[in-house]
Amino acid sequence: MTIGDEARCRLHQRLDSALGAQEAATLMSQLSPMGWGDLATKRDLDSLGQSLRSEMATVRSEMGALEARVGARLYRELRLMTWRLITAIVAVMSVLVAAVRL
Numbered sequence: 001m002t003i004g005d006e007a008r009c010r011l012h013q014r015l016d017s018a019l020g021a022q023e024a025a026t027l028m029s030q031l032s033p034m035g036w037g038d039l040a041t042k043r044d045l046d047s048l049g050q051s052l053r054s055e056m057a058t059v060r061s062e063m064g065a066l067e068a069r070v071g072a073r074l075y076r077e078l079r080l081m082t083w084r085l086i087t088a089i090v091a092v093m094s095v096l097v098a099a100v101r102l
Contacts, residue, residue, distance in 0.1 A: 003031075 003011075008031070015024035032039060 008028070012024055012028050015027055018024075019027070
């Protein structure tokens, strides 16, 4: 059950007259500003933490798979680029050697 502002004000006035201003203020400060059902419990936080850990494990797993795929493709592309560069260098050197022999 949520306590509204009007009920909270009446309670404060009654406490003020029964206990005094300072004691009423101290007691009212201990009340939740919302319903108690709206507050997170330690169990709620533990459940949330477990859920987040599970999600993070899934993300790490997916990132690992992505990293493996990207790494394999990068390796293939670098290898292909190296062979193309070597082929181009050999072709240029062959042209230079042929030109020098003329």
